[in-house]
Amino acid sequence: MQLPLVLLLLSLPGCLSIQGPESVRGLEGGSVTVRCDYKPRWETYRKWWCRGAYWELCRTLVRTTGSQLEVKRDRVSIGDNQSHHFLTVTMEKVRQNDTDTYWCGISKTGRDLGAPIRVTIEPEGTLLTTACYPTNGHAGVSSVSYSR
Numbered sequence: 001m002q003l004p005l006v007l008l009l010l011s012l013p014g015c016l017s018i019q020g021p022e023s024v025r026g027l028e029g030g031s032v033t034v035r036c037d038y039k040p041r042w043e044t045y046r047k048w049w050c051r052g053a054y055w056e057l058c059r060t061l062v063r064t065t066g067s068q069l070e071v072k073r074d075r076v077s078i079g080d081n082q083s084h085h086f087l088t089v090t091m092e093k094v095r096q097n098d099t100d101t102y103w104c105g106i107s108k109t110g111r112d113l114g115a116p117i118r119v120t121i122e123p124e125g126t127l128l129t130t131a132c133y134p135t136n137g138h139a140g141v142s143s144v145s146y147s148r
């Protein structure tokens with residue numbers, strides 16, 4: 001028996017409302033910038049950047065105030081472009097131990113919305129090849145398959 005696709009989509013956190021790149025890579029000592037696009041209607045909600053593979057347990061590093069003002073804490077900053085519906089996160093002076101799964105998300109009543117992003121920091125001297133990451137794909141959706 002096949003579960004209807006729409007049910008799967010609805011059961012995933014925020015996959016229809018916010019999306020970012022599946023993965024990004026950076027070099028130790030450099031900075032990494034991630035852009036997440038969200039659907040209109042969420043402009044004035046607070047946006048956040050969270051670290052940890054598990055959605056429920058991830059640690060929020062920075063959170064906007066619901067305005068476009070950039071918020072910075074330690075090496076991480078987050079900004080929200082409300083007229084173009086995207087948030088931008090920059091992590092500076094990255095280290096290899098910053099490698100992890102992160103989430104960009106939107107605070108709302110009930111369950112927040114979020115999209116997972118794999119961030120990998122390579123040692124200094126690694127040659128990063130330029131790659132195009134799909135901006136319309138979504139890890140949460142593409143990794144789901146259901147049969148029987």
Ligand SMILES: *[C@@H]1O[C@H](CO)[C@@H](O)[C@H](O)[C@H]1NC(C)=O
Nearest residue numbers: 068079080081082083084085
């Ligand atoms: C929002 O993004 C657009 C397009 O990239 C840019 O022209 C505009 O200046 C940005 N607004 C803010 C407040 O950063």
Ligand SMILES: *[C@@H]1O[C@H](CO)[C@@H](O)[C@H](O)[C@H]1NC(C)=O
Nearest residue numbers: 028029093094095096097098
């Ligand atoms: C991560 O690595 C840096 C050095 O590259 C070190 O100073 C820091 O303590 C490490 N952090 C953790 C949590 O291991």
